[in-house]
Amino acid sequence: MAHPNLTAFLTSSNEIDKQTIASLIERCTVKKVKKDEFLLRENENCKYSFFVEDGLLREYSIDKKGKEHILSFAPEGWIVTDRESVYFNQPSANYIQALENSTVILLDEQFFASLAKKVPRFVDINNRLLHNHIRHLKKRIKLLLSAAAEDRYLAFINMYPAIVNRVPQTMIASYLGITPESLSRIRKELVNKKFNS
């Protein structure tokens, strides 16, 4: 089957059958991007949800002082997009870039409209996806407000087990809102704890 990861993602709730998905995915554009290549830049209108069939993307912004802030990572099986830019049809304030050579499926409004037409329960599925997204964002806010750097790092490993060793430490530190030096110290402490327990 073509695009096994996207098919698995969309059929995971057993509410959409594989035949329907296959016919819809057929019409999507599949894009191969090289490491460091961009799928979205600041001030562009984001037109797609990017499904990562293979590889690794990151979404980030650059602040007034020129500092990068990682908003999310998307390894294989994940979707990344600037939802606000797509939904409100506004220029994005973010970048989406490949961190590895990747295969990405571009899901446009047409794709979701066809899905909604073919699958009556798509409204509910979409609603659940949005609520999951909200849950994830609120969790991140709580971590940023309250958690010690070590707890933030452990939550990160828990959420992104597949990528801890695939992205530079500076980017993980940026995602966590801590300095690379703090991250390095935390990692050493965790190793020590492991050996002493």
Place this chain on the structure above:
Amino acid sequence: MAHPNLTAFLTSSNEIDKQTIASLIERCTVKKVKKDEFLLRENENCKYSFFVEDGLLREYSIDKKGKEHILSFAPEGWIVTDRESVYFNQPSANYIQALENSTVILLDEQFFASLAKKVPRFVDINNRLLHNHIRHLKKRIKLLLSAAAEDRYLAFINMYPAIVNRVPQTMIASYLGITPESLSRIRKELVNKKFNS
């Protein structure tokens, strides 16, 4: 008209007429809560979206060390709820409490189901509300990751102009993820800038 703020909120997009709203609100429970009273406590399942007709609420959590973190404020005209708890029918990790004597309208699933039935475009309206919520959460994450404390405070004033003088400074500092001392310093600097400009 009874409950002018909720009526205004629901009819603001001109997609729902006032008659429909009035008949639906009639069936909702209106609750008067005193300052400091709770509408939701940790480990309770949240059953409602709380619309603030009059007064001021806050949503907050308490971390492992017993420290409070303000997740949001809700003055008159705002809705506050633990969406995850309502939607996934799970115990909440948060508290919702009145900061002033308040009049709150309890919107339950039944209310939204009736609304969806009477207003076919409610699916789209709800979708827009969810996207607005996501936009707001992502903005907050960016502010927490990147912005200097002064920028965070200015964004706060911009979002909540009606409440700056109604909540204790310690709570504003908690919302911003900074110490009360930093907030006090920022406020003084802003006053000085104003007098010197």
